Amino acid sequence: DSGVTQTPKHLITATGQRVTLRCSPRSGDLSVYWYQQSLDQGLQFLIQYYNGEERAKGNILERFSAQQFPDLHSELNLSSLELGDSALYFCASSVGGSLNTGELFFGEGSRLTVL
Amino acid sequence: DQQVKQNSPSLSVQEGRISILNCDYTNSMFDYFLWYKKYPAEGPTFLISISSIKDKNEDGRFTVFLNKSAKHLSLHIVPSQPGDSAVYFCAASQYTDKLIFGTGTRLQVFP
Numbered sequence: 001d002s003g004v005t006q007t008p009k010h011l012i013t014a015t016g017q018r019v020t021l022r023c024s025p026r027s028g029d030l031s032v033y034w035y036q037q038s039l040d041q042g043l044q045f046l047i048q049y050y051n052g053e054e055r056a057k058g059n060i061l062e063r064f065s066a067q068q069f070p071d072l073h074s075e076l077n078l079s080s081l082e083l084g085d086s087a088l089y090f091c092a093s094s095v096g097g098s099l100n101t102g103e104l105f106f107g108e109g110s111r112l113t114v115l
Numbered sequence: 116d117q118q119v120k121q122n123s124p125s126l127s128v129q130e131g132r133i134s135i136l137n138c139d140y141t142n143s144m145f146d147y148f149l150w151y152k153k154y155p156a157e158g159p160t161f162l163i164s165i166s167s168i169k170d171k172n173e174d175g176r177f178t179v180f181l182n183k184s185a186k187h188l189s190l191h192i193v194p195s196q197p198g199d200s201a202v203y204f205c206a207a208s209q210y211t212d213k214l215i216f217g218t219g220t221r222l223q224v225f226p
Contacts (some may be wrong), residue, residue: 005159042119042218043206105161
């Protein structure tokens, strides 16, 4: 158990819909990262938040947005969903805002299926 | 542009033998490299890392080698055990920036 909690574990929805994925980081971790893993793809970095503020941005679509709340949990919002958005979405956390040790702690992921 | 590449999608090794997983990168500015292991239905977990100032780092059965001139790193597992069967991701970062992951190599260790 990494200590990172993601909900929901599975989600099935239709094209055009909007969903929200939630992540609670490990206790004491200030950074939250979102990664997307599509079929046969590596983990694609989407976005990082540190202590409530956006720290780094990756290949995140404009239809996607995220935020980190004062209690440090984070939400990833995916809107106008397309079939290609079907993927595993991982949240990870770390203590600092930069990768001092490089070690991220990952949740179990949220599997999104868009039909 | 895939900056971190794992060209072997899968690898099958007999128990007790050595497993060698390879990773190539294109960005010479990467200064920190990591390996993560992922079991089905679980998130990736950190395995071992190496800084660009080193060429080898060892942790028990796991050793990571870094060849900066070739922009290549490898993970050696000796001896391989059935419990090592998982997907292994190579990752790299630049100046403590975001991690860039490879596409993973599925290792199967058979008896």
